[in-house]
Amino acid sequence: MSNRNIVRRVAVGAAAVLLATVGCTTGTEGEQQAAASIDEGFTIGLLLPESKTARYEKFDRPYFEEAVAELCPKCEVSYQNADQDVSKQQAQAEAMLTEGVSVLVLDAVDAKAAGSIVQQAKEQGVPVIAYDRLAEGGVDYYVSFDNKTVGRVQGTALIEGMEKAGTAGEGQVIMINGSPTDPNAADFKAGAHEILDGQVEIGAEYDTPDWSPDKAQQQMEQAITAVGADNISGVYSANDGMAAGIIAALKAAGVDEMPPITGQDAELAGIQRIISGDQYMTVYKAIRPEAEVAAAMAVAAATGEKYEGSQEHPLTEVTDEAGNTIPAVLLEPIAVTADNIEDTVISDGFYTIEEICTDQYADTELCKGAGS
Incomplete structure (x- = not known):
């Protein structure tokens, strides 16, 4: 099956999950902000780590934006690239939280340093999806490769x-x-x-x-x-x-x-x-389904729902360095x-x-x- 077919099937499955599980929480221990609405739309913050590796600008960002548009047509993606600068990524995240994003999708420059971003988001009730790299601090979901x-x-x-x-x-x-x-x-x-x-x-x-x-x-x-x-x-x-x-x-x-x-x-x-x-x-590493899963996780988390995974990409669990258990999807490399x-x-x-x-x-x- 091609990646494009996988994307379409994941998107349909994710949308069904979103519609079927209204009212579930995202695992943020009761700190979740008021749930956003797909009908009204909301803003998703996307933070990528660097531009020396060609994949981020050429594939990850556009694939993620396409996936969000399919799942939530009225949603917007607020995007920043940190150019491998920890302080710059911290400032970008703080700006997005100030602007009122409903969820952050974070590919951390430094996984440990990103713990402060995760903590700030938690304090504001904003869920965090760790994308490609497992940020510390107890994120809500994680998608990457094994x-x-x-x-x-x-x-x-x-x-x-x-x-x-x-x-x-x-x-x-x-x-x-x-x-x-x-x-x-x-x-x-x-x-x-x-x-x-x-x-x-x-x-x-x-x-x-x-x-x-x-x-x-x-x-x-x-x-x-x-x-x-x-x-x-x-x-x-x-x-x-x-x-x-x-x-x-x-x-x-x-x-x-x-x-x-x-x-x-x-x-x-x-x-x-x-x-x-x-x-x-x-x-x-098939980036399109990785971005698609991240988008589905983000939309679910922002709307107060539980991401369930799909037949192609089942949900599993990983443990971060602090011992937090994180729901995760791990894709297979070729x-x-x-x-x-x-x-x-x-x-x-x-x-x-x-x-x-x-x-x-x-x-x-x-x-x-x-x-x-």
């Missing part, structure tokens, strides 16, 4: 890539993880270690502030100096943006044939690096290599073949097969 599974998918694919390259059991693997302030990055790393530990020799490992491609490039340069370019048999990169910096460092060191390199987010540039052979894999690009990001409409097959990539196997 993040340890993401890391396991990356680690498994890296070993697979090394086996295909004939370098399994040789050389050393470099691990360049995500931001230390992002709890998802810790889960990605833990999941990857579950697969890699005991299977490969890890020559160097770094955490990358702000998920910065430039910092990832600097870290890779350090690793090349420490380990030697010819002794690197694979690179764990936590996302596609950092993979770009890693590849730049390897090319600057004179490496012509890249070792297997992982990624995440299925960025267009990442997909293009995969078809050209510079990057081995990425992780495709490994994308050159072998299944057509069956994943293209078939789901995430990218078209024309977007991928620009002139620079016209001679790749995928693009020649498409007649471009």
Whole structure:
């Protein structure tokens, strides 16, 4: 089933839940403000963390706005991006609460620091949906991907890539993880270690502030100096943006044939690096259903109703660092290599073949097969 069909089915199911459960509370311990009305409309605050990763502006925001429009045509979305600045996100949240949003959808720059945003919202009776990253403070709902599974998918694919390259059991693997302030990055790393530990020799490992491609490039340069370019048999990169910096460092060191390199987010540039052979894999996380679930959670919470999940995306529970039990939907990630690009990001409409097959990539196997 394509993502678009999933979205439509989730939207219909979510709307049915909203209509069938009027009067339920959202779990804010009696602090919920007077319920908003779908008929009259209300404002939903959407706070995204940064713009270095292409997905947020290109996919998350428009998909979320489309989903809200389908569930609540008279609702408005008040949107801000924090540009990876904790203080800026705090100020943005405070402004939205002052303006009277009925619910916040929060993708935190720093999960712990975001606890103060959650607390302020609770004091005003405004429910909070944690989006993609689990903010502290006892949010009302959480939607993301099974993040340890993401890391396991990356680690498994890296070993697979090394086996295909004939370098399994040789050389050393470099691990360049995500931001230390992002709890998802810790889960990605833990999941990857579950697969890699005991299977490969890890020559160097770094955490990358702000998920910065430039910092990832600097870290890779350090690793090349420490380990030697010819002794690197694979690179764990936590996302596609950092993979770009890693590849730049390897090319600057004179490496012509890249070792297997992982990624995440299925960025267009990442997909293009995969078809050209510079990057081995990425992780495709279907953002449209994630945004759709977040919208359904937000509308339910704002209207004083209980989000029940759907057949495609059942409700489960997670526990934050303070021990709060949070109702959650965790979606499944998919490994994308050159072998299944057509069956994943293209078939789901995430990218078209024309977007991928620009002139620079016209001679790749995928693009020649498409007649471009």
